[in-house]
Amino acid sequence: MHTVVIAPDSFKGTVDAAEVATALAEGWRSVRPDDEVRLLPMADGGEGTLDAFAVAVAGAVRHAVTVTGPVGAPVEASWLELPDGTAVVELAQTSGLTLLDPLQPFAAHTVGFGEAIAAALDAGARRLLLAIGGSSSTDGGTGLLGALGARFLDADGSDTALGNAGLAELATIDVSGLRALPPGGALVLSDVTNPLLGARGAASVFGPQKGATHEDVAVLEANLARLVDRAAAAAVDPSGRVAVAPGAGAAGGAGYGLLLWGATASSGASGVGEAIGLPAAAAAATVVVTGEGRYDDQTADGKVASYVAGLAPGRAMLVAGMIQAPTEGVFIAAASLTELAGGVAAAMAAPLVHLRSAGAALAEQSDT
Template sequence: MRVVVAPDSFKGTADAATVAAAIADGWRTVRPADVAPLPMADGGEGTLDALAAAPDARRHLVTVTGPDGREVEAAWLELPGPDGPVGVVELASTSGIILIDELAPLTAHTRGFGQAIAAALDAGVHSLLLAIGSSCSTDGGAGALAALGARLLDTDGSPVADGGGGLASLQALDLSGLRSLPPGGARVLSDVTSPLIGPAGAAAVFGPQKGAGPEDVVRLDAALANLARVAAEAGRDADPTAPGAGAAGGTGFGLALWGATLGSGAAAVADAVGLDAALAGADLMVTGEGAYDGQSDAGKVVSEVRRRAAAAHVPVALVAGRVDAPTDAFASAVSLTELAGSGEAAMAQTLRWAREAGAELARRLPA
């Protein structure tokens, strides 16, 4: 029997690679099988680590400006591609919320993300995968654009201040110095389908998670609308209503201004790690995430794995930190919270209970 274990990270407790290994170890304690870990991601924190498991992946260290102005030691990833090297750059590790000590909804920025993209371009990558989850800013990708050579100017012709708050004074967008896309283009990886502005937009939906109060949300939404207006006047055809334009505080929109394509993070990661090839020889897929809930079927890793497994006629089992939605579509489902007796216990020893979950699946499912 061949089992492929392809979970997302259990955010806040364990990355995808260690969760996959723990589930696989647990299965093997109950019965022998060819159990292959295949960590997944959807564009958020952990995407770089998941893709680093791909054959011949190479990390390149880079020092960038973090979201609060301090230096951050980060890395971008080089993957082999059919037409040349593919660069993977992750916002979470260059401009992410884990890098800031105190939330700064009006001033946090994405400059470091753009600097890491520039480093990948300098190395001669043929194409880019840009993972934009886990941000702490609402700057519309302005910081990243500035790092790539764009000039965002106020009425005096001076650069606007960093962060979403600075976009309120934006009057002109000079893209004459903006770096070109690599030959194979850039693909944005995200699991967010929000537009840039409005009640379902970046500021309204995600601003509060980044420290924005009600007045900040109004201010940031207006600032993002101003960015969209100025961009249109500059002749850029990026659509602020497009699904994903509001991802990562509007970074999806900023990257679209550059010419990047918005898309599903889980699908791109699945392609990069060879999920379809793994399915071709599998008898069972095991996937999972920290919380399986009503949002899990909206472009998350679990839904992508299940969709591809169904097409390949391979059954799928679920391991989740907690289960808050029906699991009828799975061959079996195990909740770490139920195994451990509480959510607190499950989070305190996630890998222990992930091993127990793997063992439980091996006992439940037929050989």
């Protein structure tokens, strides 16, 4: 009998991680019904992170919250309370890219994310896990910090407009009313290590994904640079060291805002994995199955499948929608939904069907 841990990421745009894990388990059990199968759906700090925790952590409680959406309209979201008093808050739910149509690169902000964090603190959260992937804005985290009590003022002492556009008028930053971190601190979950400014920064790399034109990117960058300058003048980041820290450019600079607050940056996949106890579970397992929508050369850069494979050398199996990089030496077996379905369109039309087939195919390849 095998002890099997199933720890996939979501297949973005088609199936969430919990659904992927369930379908793979059903396929596996159809071949090996006596195996002990444990589901630990994963995430890298983007959309679906909260749902992954909800499935993986027994006793987790979801709390509904209404927040200000990325351009003002109310958004219904939730945060997750874990049994140890940790709160998981996901930016994609409150200030995410999928909440806007059309995209508004200068107006979009992170106020709702800050409001959800505040709600968790008001409820007594002792520690925060903050998943920041999938942002719609490039506001440098000013929206979320404003919701937590900071003020961003123009030359007349009035609050600046929300979003990146407001940074053009920024004169002074007042953090005297900024809420304190919870006793256990705050951990930022993201697979992005970019700094805030420059060729690898938030505006240059991610601005186009949020609707910015080539000309817009230069303005977004200049406004973020003004934020860094004003943060230095206000002694919030006197040396500018936070702006160049890995992850400061994540989520349009939401990473920068959270680091200014005192949060700690973490790899999204490893942060989620540690929080749900995946390393210990993988160490005790006979086989560990992971998966993602596309397995390619970028997977090794901190993606879930690479992280999980590193926890179970010689025992890891992969399921992917498409496999576009060698799996030999990393996984002992692999299954492609595209190959099982006979094409991309067929795989995407019925992903759960083919995920069950993939789970069964991997079970058949496992040692008896």
